[in-house]
Amino acid sequence: MNKIILRPKQQVRFKFFNVLLTFSVCLLGALSSFSQTKIAKNDFNLSSKTVEATNSNFKSIEISWDFSNATNRASTTLNIEIQPINDCWNKLDGKNRSEMITKSFKNIPQNPTGSLLLSLEEYNTKCFKWRAQIINTNTRQEHYTDWQFS
Numbered sequence: 001m002n003k004i005i006l007r008p009k010q011q012v013r014f015k016f017f018n019v020l021l022t023f024s025v026c027l028l029g030a031l032s033s034f035s036q037t038k039i040a041k042n043d044f045n046l047s048s049k050t051v052e053a054t055n056s057n058f059k060s061i062e063i064s065w066d067f068s069n070a071t072n073r074a075s076t077t078l079n080i081e082i083q084p085i086n087d088c089w090n091k092l093d094g095k096n097r098s099e100m101i102t103k104s105f106k107n108i109p110q111n112p113t114g115s116l117l118l119s120l121e122e123y124n125t126k127c128f129k130w131r132a133q134i135i136n137t138n139t140r141q142e143h144y145t146d147w148q149f150s
Contacts (some may be wrong), residue, residue, distance in 0.1 A: 025050055044070045048148060055122055061150045062114035063130070067108050072136055078105040079133040080116055088127035091149045097125060118150070 045066040053060045063080060067073045082101040085094035100125070103116060120126060132145045 017121075044068075044134075046145060048130075048150075050150070051117070053119060053121070056119075060120070061118040061130070062115055063118065063132075065113065065132075067110055067112040070108075071110070072138070073112055074109045075136050076108045077135040078108055078136055079103065079135065080118075080130060081133060082118060082123065082128055082130045084123050084125040084128045091127075092147050094127070094129075107108040115122040120150075128146075 001045070014071075046063070048063045050059050051062050059115055065078060067076060068077075070076060080103045082103070083102075084097040086097040087094040103112065105116075118128070118130065127150060129147045129149050131147045134143045135141070
């Protein structure tokens with residue numbers, strides 16, 4: 001049987017390649033475990049619309065939800081994450097203006113339907129982005145919607 005003999009420089013390159021490959025695989029596995037999960041089940045409705053605000057020049061965003069048909073609503077918490085944005089022309093990629101605001105709704109079992117009115121005037125901004133976070137309190141699983149721009 002023929003044996004492959006590597007020169008010293010080739011041995012160093014081969015070892016470096018093996019270490020780099022091993023590190024890359026480990027890093028990829030670690031990063032994939034931290035990624036956000038999209039909602040797989042559609043047993044609830046979440047929608048938003050722009051509404052005219054009374055006595056104001058600013059429009060408001062109404063986010064409404066319906067968990068009536070959700071199988072696990074007894075263990076569901078809904079958080080709405082709101083991020084005011086500095087430069088509206090960049091939409092979702094705009095610079096964050098201040099700390100993220102989280103509105104929490106833990107009474108989903110008693111009130112499976114509801115809504116939240118987000119006012120631009122309330123957050124002292126011309127635009128913001130928001131998303132919903134649905135948490136199963138039994139399994140500690142967190143699911144996020146995509147960011148929405150308003």
